[in-house]
Amino acid sequence: MIRVRVGLWGLLLGLLLPLLFGPLQVQAQEQEAAAIFRYAEVIEVKELTSNPAGAPKGWHVRYSFELDDETPQKGGFDLFATTKEPLTMPTELSEGDTIILSCNSGGCDYFDRGRSGGLWFMGLIFIAVIWWVCRDHGLFALFALGFSAAFIFAVMTPLLMQGFSPLWLSLLTALLLAVVLITMSHGFSSRSLVAIKSTAISLILALLFAQLACWVLGLNGGGGSIAMYSGHGLLKGLDLHGLFLGAILLGSLGVLGDITWTQSAMVEELATAHPRMRSVELVKAVMPVGRDHAAGMLHSLVMAYIGAGLPMFILVFYDSQTPLWVTLNSELVLEELVRMIAGGFALTLAVPISSWVAALRYGERPRLSRTSPLVRSGKRG
Known part of the structure; x- marks a missing residue:
């Protein structure tokens, strides 16, 4: 019975994968005209010292990533605290963290914090518990x-x-x-x-x-x-x-x-x-x-x-x-x-x-x- 179910799963996945990656390719082509999203690594976080009077506290974040041809690229962006929490970084970033950049012809901007590592970790724990209990x-x-x-x-x-x-x-x-x-x-x-x-x-x-x-x-x-x-x-x-x-x-x-x-x-x-x-x-x-x-x-x-x-x-x-x-x-x-x-x-x-x-x-x-x-x-x- 298990062999039959494994074979059927292989057939289902074989039929579904072309359909699954079709929409992904279309979305990728549509995003090329607007923006390209890349993973980058934070290499330095510095507090800004020349903030205007009364402005929230700010930080300058340096990052690095590799292009498709493995050419290294570096850049930076500024983050500013909100008026409700003027002394706290809106997104806690430190050296070695993974971030997501939104890049276009004018450069790259910070988009979000990378969470794929934590997602994989939690997913593996979930799968391990399911297998341990239900086999x-x-x-x-x-x-x-x-x-x-x-x-x-x-x-x-x-x-x-x-x-x-x-x-x-x-x-x-x-x-x-x-x-x-x-x-x-x-x-x-x-x-x-x-x-x-x-x-x-x-x-x-x-x-x-x-x-x-x-x-x-x-x-x-x-x-x-x-x-x-x-x-x-x-x-x-x-x-x-x-x-x-x-x-x-x-x-x-x-x-x-x-x-x-x-x-x-x-x-x-x-x-x-x-x-x-x-x-x-x-x-x-x-x-x-x-x-x-x-x-x-x-x-x-x-x-x-x-x-x-x-x-x-x-x-x-x-x-x-x-x-x-x-x-x-x-x-x-x-x-x-x-x-x-x-x-x-x-x-x-x-x-x-x-x-x-x-x-x-x-x-x-x-x-x-x-x-x-x-x-x-x-x-x-």
Whole structure:
């Protein structure tokens, strides 16, 4: 089974890599006309001594980097403290630090601090913990997660920029990723098939519920953060309503795959242990555990949404000039609530849906018990 999954992963990555590096090359060509970003190393940091009277404290930073032909280049830039913290460097830099420069025909300017080293370090710790606890299953789950992110970036995003419907594209992407995530995390089996069917049904119901909520509340997707960037650049002209619904589908995918797999596994194990149980009996037997599981997952889902939007909630709810009832009526808040409710709606219904789909597959099926003979005894004649 592991060899099959490794082979399939090789095939998927082989098909995806050309698509992944295509957008990167296009972006690189577009950036050549505007700016080129380079890594550089800080070689010296000096405090400025000739600041104008009343000006914030400043520092001169020297850096070095190599061009594409390995020719060394050096330069420098100034950093100034803010008025709120006039004695503190806005970005703590010291000799040996890595920075990112934005270079054009006029020279190079400081863009940001380099954090790739820390990112690799944290990523390796994360992968090591996943492998230590989950072994091969955890690594395949990480591969599935990486494939999902790469597919969204390399395939879905360029198609959105070309004018494809965000709603239908997100739905097809969610269905495809459900197949990849479940089969690559748990292997090919009847459980996986049941979980995929149940996840697909739950996603469609989540879409219908979110569409209904938008119609009842009069939401068009323009209240979220995406609306702030939709009036200019590459995001201009996007279908915000479809993008909002598509984001709900993708956000609900992870928890749906988990709960549908768990329910299908419980039903199959119970049906194998008790071959005479009917479908209704199997559903009744697994529903209590499913309810507990859904309650815990629902809390996790809602808290994930709240955590992601916490700065927005703080800014909105603590606006002293706006009454609370007006704030709750705003499209910005209602869209976040619809995300939570639609995801929780699909998550809750996924329990009975996956239980019934699994029970109809495994219930009342003739099976050979461990003590049943494979060949009936008797005379051959």
